[in-house]
Amino acid sequence: MSILGTRVVRTEDPLFLTRGATYTDDLVDDRLTGALHVTFVRSQVAHGRLLSVDTSAAREAPGVVAVYTAEDCADLAPIPAGLPMVPPAMQRPWLAQGKVRFVGDIVAVVLTEERYQGEDAAELVSVDIDPLPAVVTTADAAAGEVLLFEDAGTNVMATFGEPAPADFFSGCEVVVEQRMVNQRVAPVPLETRAAAAAWGDDGRVTIWCTNQGAQQAKGEIAGWLGMDPARVHLITPDVGGGFGAKIGADPEYAFTAWLAQRAGRPVRWTENRSENLVGMLHGRGQDQTVRIGGRRDGTIEAYSIAVDQDGGAYPRVGIILPTLTMLMAAATYAFPKVHAHGRALATNTTSIGAYRGAGRPEATAAVERAIDLFAAEIGMDPAEVRRKNLVPSFSEPHTTPSGATYDSGEYTAALEKALEAAGYDELRAEQARRRERGEARQLGIGLSTYVEITGADTGLGSAESAELEVHADGTATVLTGTSPHGQGHATAWAMLASDQTGIPVEKITVLHGDTDRIPRGGGTMGSRSLQQGGAAVHQAAVELVALAKQRAAERLEVDAADLELDLAGAGLAVRGTPGAGVTLAELAADEPLLVQTRFEAAAPTFPFGAHVAVVEVDVESGKAELQRLVAVDDAGTIVNPLLAEGQRHGGYAQGVAQALLEEVLYDADGNPQTSTLADYPFVSATELPSFELVDMATPTPINPLGAKGIGEAGTIGSTPAVHNAVIDAVAHLGVRHIDMPTTPMKVWRAIQQAQQGGSNA
Amino acid sequence: MIPGAFEYVRPGTVEEAVAALVEHGDDAKLIAGGHSLLPLMKLRLAMPAVLVDISRIPDLSYVRVEGDEVAIGAGTRHFELEKDDVARAEVPILPYAASQVGDPQVRHRGTLGGTVAHSDPASDLPTALLALGGSVVVQGPGGRRSIPMTEFWLGFYETALAEDEVVVEVRVPRTGSAGWAYEKFTRRANDWPIVAVAAVEGRVALANMAGAVVRATATEEALARGASIAEAAGLADEGTSPSSDMHADPEYRRHLARLLTRRALEKASGAGAAAA
């Protein structure tokens, strides 16, 4: 029986749970002996003219070796936006020049012997800023009265498409429109950002940093510093979570290389949590307008979405999120007409990047709310409206009006499974009883169906490299271009190699994140790793066995066709001659037994599913509590159910958190209100029920594993289900819509307004 | 998130602690569990030059019955109070309120004296103590004095405690099986209250409805003259001055105060001690 599909316990955990992982800040390395500590002095003002930065007092402080300001890095060209659609004037200077554009913008850098000295000295840097009005919302940005980049002449960072034609909904019996907020959230990886850099005598720099893709980060850093990439060696040690925010290099990482050269000593930097909450990329941040139109019998005829993406102060990957939202606008539905357009706008806030799902959760949240709004408008059960409009089962590629080509889908089956597992009819009956009795705790039932895109080519290609080497002692090493940071690649990749070679999982070491050893790699993001990196490991193992067969044939002087794989013995056996054969280890003793391969995915894959959330809302206080989350997530063939369930659980937690709790807030002057974990309502286990997982697996033809991505699906499906459930719980009181997060105050106020006969939306 | 530099002294007795406060005056700060002070220091919102660590002074952690009162040592950790059998039998609202503070780490570090002295308007135990009544016993250079609970909390981070005084004990009346309730409203289980209400024997105290924890006087007066729970609870926010933050604006806080007071009074009158 194949090891694939079994619940192999994570091989990385004994170390992580005992000695602990080695994160960048934990590194003990000769090359970092005597490292100086980097402290960034950040703007406390969101928007203003930077009049002066006086470092004289800081220079005199104990332990201070150097203090640099923008003048000192005149040799550094500004960091390009890296995205062709962004006006060139919107690039980011290494240190704020002339202006500061968000609370957290870097105005000076302090190098000290000890870390604590850096915080002391940073307080002595006196920064004189003449405040300007802050652009905090996308509406402010669109108004364009205050510009972040005067030279650009606009706050628009990118525009995608045109508004829908005026007659787009003509002929529809019912048209519902809603503006909604897909709020800005903070990714909050447990490991905050950290980096270290040391120059060697050979003129090369080694950079260690916590990141989701060493190779991409290396390329960016070399480019920003104007260096030959061959002179950069980048290592990502153990990484404690990323959720998208550790995709690509951060300026701070590149800075460590420059600082180490300038100071002539290695340097290291680790940010604290408050710095992380303002300095690291945020996620989501879309203002959406949806319109949905159709007939009173429940048939939807047209759907449109307009996206205003908050880009933050400087363009990062967040500004392309509207394109993913637009691509997935048609979702699981057979809407005949779909229109989507968007733009990204500069605001005086932290830059937006990718966050678990990156553009797809925003698409799903919008359409799933739209379906519920339409259902409420025509007085039909939301499950029924979905049934009527889902794309019927398909196994041949299906192209949507928003331009995506789905590989395979069983959306109705997923929905029916979820409804059945949840006991939908009984839930509706219980809801009716509570409404009848006017109880304080009302029941809300929320649905979502979703399809998302994983392994998408976002410009870095859809290929992944793998190297597999068997050693003479019977162990093996896998080198992968993916970049695990919690997912369990060491376990899954070892399973894939073991499945083909018979080498036991515990004898296989999986290495990643070292650009000298693994020059090519796409990292871990966009739920790509198994379907591309895992497929590459599988392919490497297949190729290695083929190579071994040739060698064994020569060594045993038999025809290769007479050899068969002996999985139990991790070797090759001569068919029909018991005892005759050779192990892979023996072959490796003769000459290195190693293959390097590259798997090229023909296309992305489209995992799908359906979620049912049950919440209780205390209608007197407005507080919503999640009682149940029933989830069908179809990610094709599952290599290790334990790992897949872990990804689903984590995804649900973050998805639920967006619906109920989390939001990064700024005041009107652009001051962050959520820059500690006392203020940012990070979800914890106490707010979450035990999740009810329903299995469904429709293999994809796109890769030999049949696997689709599972890293982000949980987030994508759960947010709208929970959001819809909260609103459903108070719908009988006249509430039509409440923006996320559905805080007690917002829910209570929506009820008050509805009761007073006003519209709450 | 690294505090500014400070000196550190660890007195062995309350007298020595008082002496250290006298010696260093303004520059000194007591530290007990550190779970209010250290976060402020890490954010550099507090930068005391001298920390006087009283957490290892012996015999400051106890719960005992003394006549009609229960005396609780200032060094008692929230967790110890939560689990204490005497407290559970004699003043059950206190161990229950202690169990609602933060998360297990906080409850194992934070002390009663610390939360009382800190005077955060959102703190759980002071709210329950204010509803109980009784007194805070403090010790200064001139010896001990007792401050009535109703006169102790003056405002945000402001108490009747003098700069050179240490809270050594809290004394509350034994309430035994009298009805009580503590209603804490949060978004997450381990959060500070957005609003909380403590009710015991017709006395009602509110968390986070003013600069300090306060009594709902109008509600208490209404109850005293025989008003219904609904009517009395409707007055709970009278005279309060709730603040605005991302969780609640004043209007919503006032609503919560009235709602939670109604629920607390219903619980206290109905189920009595069973509410625990």
Ligand SMILES: Cc1cc2nc3c(=O)[nH]c(=O)nc-3n(C[C@H](O)[C@H](O)[C@H](O)COP(=O)(O)OP(=O)(O)OC[C@H]3O[C@@H](n4cnc5c(N)ncnc54)[C@H](O)[C@@H]3O)c2cc1C
């Ligand atoms: C994550 C987190 C969550 C929390 N959640 C809650 C919550 O939900 N509800 C709640 O009520 N509290 C909460 N707290 C606060 C917690 O209860 C603190 O432990 C308590 O407020 C302070 O007690 P301490 O012993 O830690 O005091 P310290 O931090 O040591 O001191 C606090 C202040 O009191 C002074 N002080 C300390 N002891 C004495 C004394 N004996 N005499 C005079 N002055 C003294 C100090 O000088 C200082 O000014 C939370 C704290 C944290 C870190």
